[in-house]
Ligand code: HEC
Ligand code: HEC
Ligand code: HEC
């Protein structure tokens with residue numbers, strides 16, 4: 001063989017298969033390490049790293065549930081009017097807020113901000129805190145009805161099962177992961193349907 005005329009040997013198909021298997025194993029190990037680390041970091045911090053935030057998002061108007069529910073004693077269903085009737089609980093239109101705030105809260109920055117949006121006919125774009133993916137179907141009505149009847153409690157007392165103690169929250173945050181496993185295990189406990197089509201389109 002002349003120097004410089006080096007010709008690499010073509011790998012045999014046997015070698016190719018070995019290389020392929022090695023690649024798959026290496027990928028598997030890598031994924032396992034990443035998942036393992038995620039799990040351990042979550043455990044250290046005592047909360048999921050990827051799935052939830054420690055604080056709720058900032059809202060365009062810093063609306064405090066504490067003031068309205070705890071101090072003023074307003075019922076959840078006063079604002080979340082569809083929660084007993086429909087799939088979505090709904091967040092109230094600014095008009096409802098203005099029944100009080102056209103008179104209440106002069107000189108408070110957040111109220112001034114809200115009034116000027118209202119006068120311009122613009123709505124408040126609240127940042128969603130809880131949201132299931134598009135392929136999932138969730139219905140508030142069925143849950144509120146079932147648990148208020150079963151436990152003999154007010155509709156507003158059912159919310160905390162899934163939303164935590166909102167009346168204590170200056171800023172709403174998600175406290176339950178509300179993953180498929182959470183939904184399905186509660187459905188099993190209460191003999192509610194668990195076939196895929198119940199929750200998936
Ligand atoms: C005065 C009206 C008012 C009352 C009363 C009220 N809320 Fe709200 N709620 C809002 C507004 C406005 C938002 C949107 C801004 C925010 O997230 O803080 C909201 C947001 C929420 C969210 C987050 C929605 C999302 O995006 O996922 C939950 C959960 C919630 N409220 C539950 C409750 C519960 C439970 C009660 C009763 C303990 C209650 N609310 C009482 C007005 C109200
Ligand atoms: C039943 C009357 C009533 C309704 C309806 C109401 N509020 Fe209030 N809100 C109050 C009162 C009373 C206060 C306390 C005002 C104060 O501290 O001077 C308050 C305080 C606030 C504050 C706190 C201001 C601050 O900086 O401390 C914000 C923001 C606010 N409301 C927004 C809203 C929004 C948004 C809605 C509609 C989803 C709403 N409110 C509906 C009565 C109401
Ligand atoms: C069984 C669990 C569960 C209960 C009980 C529950 N929620 Fe929810 N809530 C959810 C889930 C899941 C979402 C996200 C739904 C989506 O993305 O379509 C949500 C979303 C919301 C939202 C924002 C979106 C919307 O539907 O308008 C509000 C506001 C809300 N809930 C208020 C309430 C209130 C008030 C109560 C009590 C009267 C309540 N929820 C009871 C699970 C629950």
Ligand code: HEC
Pocket residue numbers: 132136137138139142143146161162178179180182183184186187190192193198199
């Ligand atoms: C705390 C327990 C609990 C949790 C958590 C829960 N569910 Fe349910 N769900 C029920 C019960 C009980 C029923 C049956 C109500 C009835 O018999 O009318 C039900 C019924 C339903 C229905 C049927 C509604 C209808 O039209 O009849 C859907 C859809 C549903 N749940 C979706 C979900 C999804 C999606 C989640 C998770 C994000 C979830 N649920 C979490 C207890 C729960």
Ligand code: HEC
Pocket residue numbers: 132133136178179180181183184187193194195196197198199200
């Ligand atoms: C009680 C409600 C409920 C039932 C019943 C249910 N799911 Fe889900 N599923 C959910 C929710 C909520 C999510 C989104 C949250 C998550 O990813 O866990 C989801 C997510 C999924 C995803 C996407 C996972 C991902 O990582 O994105 C698949 C696939 C799925 N479900 C398949 C099924 C199949 C198959 C069945 C029937 C054996 C089923 N589900 C029954 C509530 C349900």
